[in-house]
Amino acid sequence: MLWLDLGNTRLKYWLTDDIGQIVAHDAKQHLQAPAELLMGLTDRFERYAPDFIGISSVLGNDLNIKISETLSRLNIPFEFVHVDAAHPLMKSAYNDRQLGCDRWLQMLGAVDKKKRQCIIGCGTAVTIDLIDHAEHLGGYIFPNIYLQRESLFSGTKQITISNGTFDSIGQGLTTQDAVHRGILLSIVGAINEISHRHPNFELIMTGGDAPIIAQHINRPVRLRDDLLLNGLARYFDHTKQL
Ligand SMILES: Nc1ncnc2c1ncn2[C@@H]1O[C@H](COP(=O)(O)OP(=O)(O)O)[C@@H](O)[C@H]1O
Ligand SMILES: CC(C)(COP(=O)(O)O)[C@@H](O)C(=O)NCCC(=O)O
Ligand SMILES: [K+]
Known part of the structure; x- marks a missing residue:
């Protein structure tokens, strides 16, 4: 199998064998x-001869059409995920025509009907979703730390482009520190507030910026890189544990 996750910043792929083990x-x-990036990867994909391609994309119709055109050349059946708010594994109260399929798949990959869970996706956007015994209650969407920094750079005169690091939430004494620490605090503070309001929800974090954010959360956080892949496998009902 070939599994694709097309996020707003990165394309992630996993090639798995018959028993669901990741081989690449x-x-x-x-x-x-x-689509151009995928084109450059087709040789690599063909070497593993996957018999199916399952795709999560939040890139919108126009790019999805281009992606389909590129994948058609492989002569391997492929399918895009469509959010199903009435899925047997998880019901959702969210507007299912709007819910991003990566968000939904991350939840589907984590959902456990015996638990209360808070799923935090740290990608181009930061998403926080609450699930109570396999019922999605809704969530929040934030611009990630880099998008927040860009908006400050472009919307102000005296805050100019700088490449500081997001490593502290203590108060800053320079513009650069105040910007980076304030932005990190906006996300960390929101997560801590939500965790405070929902004390018996397990915190689960995934996505490219999860390690940067997780270290400042004042409760144990489970970092899981496999959520979206697990969600894809569950959606297409393929080998991985359900
Ligand atoms: N090698 C890398 N290239 C780009 N971004 C990276 C890399 N490693 C970590 N990141 C971080 O990952 C974030 C994007 O996370 P990701 O989960 O890939 O998002 P998306 O699903 O929106 O594409 C970026 O904000 C960046 O800070
Ligand atoms: C919220 C998102 C931008 C997150 O995307 P990502 O950071 O993974 O690239 C994406 O799931 C999306 O476009 N969702 C549609 C809006 C919604 O979920 O309500
Ligand atoms: K993502």
């Missing part, structure tokens, strides 16, 4: 040209 995996920035 990578994450690459697509720079808004995912």
Whole structure:
């Protein structure tokens, strides 16, 4: 199998064998040209001769059409995931025509009917979703730390482009520190507030920026890189544990 996750920043792929073991995996920035990136990967994919391609994409119709055109050349059946708010594994109260399929798959990959769970996706957007015994209650969407920094740079005169690091939530004494620490605090503070309001929800974090954020959360956080892949496998009902 070939599994694709097309996020707003990176294309992630996993090739798995008959028993669901990962035999190849990578994450690459697509720079808004995912079809071209895929084209460059087709040789690698063909070597593993997958018999099916399952796709999560939040890139919208136009790019999805280009992606379909590229994948058609492989002569391997492929299918895009469609959010199903009435899925047997998880019901959702969210508007299912709007819910991003990566968000939904991350939840589907984590959901456990015996638990209360808070799923935090740290990608181009930060998403926080609450699930109570396999019922999705809804969630929140934030611009990630880099998008927040860009909006400050472009919306103000005296805050100019700088490449500081997001490593502290203590108060800053320079513009650069105040910007980076304030932005990190906006996300960390929101997660801590939600965790405070929902004390018996397990915190589960995934996505490229999860390690940067998780270290400042004042409750134990489970970092899981496999959520979306697990969600894809569950959606297509393929080998992985259900
Ligand atoms: N090699 C990398 N290239 C680009 N971004 C990376 C890399 N490693 C970690 N990241 C971080 O991952 C974030 C994007 O996370 P990701 O889960 O790939 O998002 P998306 O699903 O929206 O594409 C970026 O904000 C960046 O900070
Ligand atoms: C919220 C998202 C931008 C997150 O995307 P990502 O950070 O993974 O690239 C994406 O799931 C999306 O476009 N969702 C549609 C809006 C919604 O979920 O309500
Ligand atoms: K994502």
